[in-house]
Amino acid sequence: MPVGEVGGEGMASRPAGSAAPDAPSRDLDSGDQGSAALLSASGLCSGYGRVTVLRGVDLAVRTGEFVAVIGANGAGKTTLLRTISGILRPSAGRLAFEGRDLARVPAHRIPALGIAHVPEGRQIFPQLSVRENLLLGAYLHRDRGHREARMAFVLDLFPRLHERLRQAGGTLSGGEQQMLAVGRALMLEPRLLMLDEPSQGLAPRVAGELYEKLREIHTLGTTIVLVEQNITAALRHADRAYVLEHGRVVLEGSTAELEGNDEIRRAYLGV
Numbered sequence: 018m019p020v021g022e023v024g025g026e027g028m029a030s031r032p033a034g035s036a037a038p039d040a041p042s043r044d045l046d047s048g049d050q051g052s053a054a055l056l057s058a059s060g061l062c063s064g065y066g067r068v069t070v071l072r073g074v075d076l077a078v079r080t081g082e083f084v085a086v087i088g089a090n091g092a093g094k095t096t097l098l099r100t101i102s103g104i105l106r107p108s109a110g111r112l113a114f115e116g117r118d119l120a121r122v123p124a125h126r127i128p129a130l131g132i133a134h135v136p137e138g139r140q141i142f143p144q145l146s147v148r149e150n151l152l153l154g155a156y157l158h159r160d161r162g163h164r165e166a167r168m169a170f171v172l173d174l175f176p177r178l179h180e181r182l183r184q185a186g187g188t189l190s191g192g193e194q195q196m197l198a199v200g201r202a203l204m205l206e207p208r209l210l211m212l213d214e215p216s217q218g219l220a221p222r223v224a225g226e227l228y229e230k231l232r233e234i235h236t237l238g239t240t241i242v243l244v245e246q247n248i249t250a251a252l253r254h255a256d257r258a259y260v261l262e263h264g265r266v267v268l269e270g271s272t273a274e275l276e277g278n279d280e281i282r283r284a285y286l287g288v
């Protein structure tokens with residue numbers, strides 16, 4: 018679908034190839050509206066061995082934003098989050114967090130910068146209790162008082178986890194496990210919270226509850242980057258979105274603008 022050929026007022030469409038790695042990149046560190054970007058990528062390429070998946074991604078996320086990255090299966094959404102969190106290294110282009118080149122930061126140091134990644138499939142520790150799972154997310158906080166303060170914050174946000182504190186993580190429902198995965202990421206006290214398909218496998222009502230929590234987390238001051246195949250939910254809850262196709266950003270804009278875009282509605286919302 019030629020999403021790159023569509024767009025509307027206020028939206029930036031990008032014809033395929035317009036963000037090629039060798040193309041001159043704009044100054045993404047300064048963000049689209051002039052304020053400093055917390056996270057910025059320009060001409061970002063990444064993949065698996067010889068398989069290139071991201072083919073020149075340009076994006077910028079400002080402090081306090083709630084940004085969604087949407088796209089079809091295999092577009093490269095998970096690969097983008099893995100590259101930001103250092104699991105994969107960029108093969109070309111620039112990736113910066115608060116102006117710092119992430120390609121030069123070893124993967125194990127990236128959480129200390131304030132980047133938390135809730136991976137696809139949650140990946141909680143099923144044998145460990147809810148409390149133990151949460152404490153693992155606070156491994157960087159040496160001060161016990163700080164850890165307990167974070168615990169109190171997370172349990173206040175997710176009372177259901179509070180009720181199940183001593184229960185093994187693997188015995189929780191799917192929705193509760195996802196809350197645990199988000200709670201564990203929040204224990205880090207991240208500046209940037211990245212979530213990969215958090216509503217995957219959840220009943221619509223449970224997914225709705227989770228999204229309400231994400232909005233609350235955002236309102237409380239955490240910048241969020243959300244990858245979703247549930248495009249309706251992503252557009253409803255995020256403020257701005259990027260559309261990824263074949264490893265490139267083909268369209269970006271406010272979620273309200275994208276929701277009203279005919280091509281997006283036909284291709285992704287089925288209306």
Ligand code: ATP
Nearest residue numbers: 065068070088089090091092093094095096097246
């Ligand atoms: P989905 O929503 O289906 O997860 P996605 O947009 O998140 O899609 P990615 O998971 O980033 O897409 O995958 C992008 C491409 O990278 C796909 O073609 C996929 O087959 C390929 N890929 C993913 N993981 C690996 C891997 N470990 N080795 C080789 N190729 C991979």
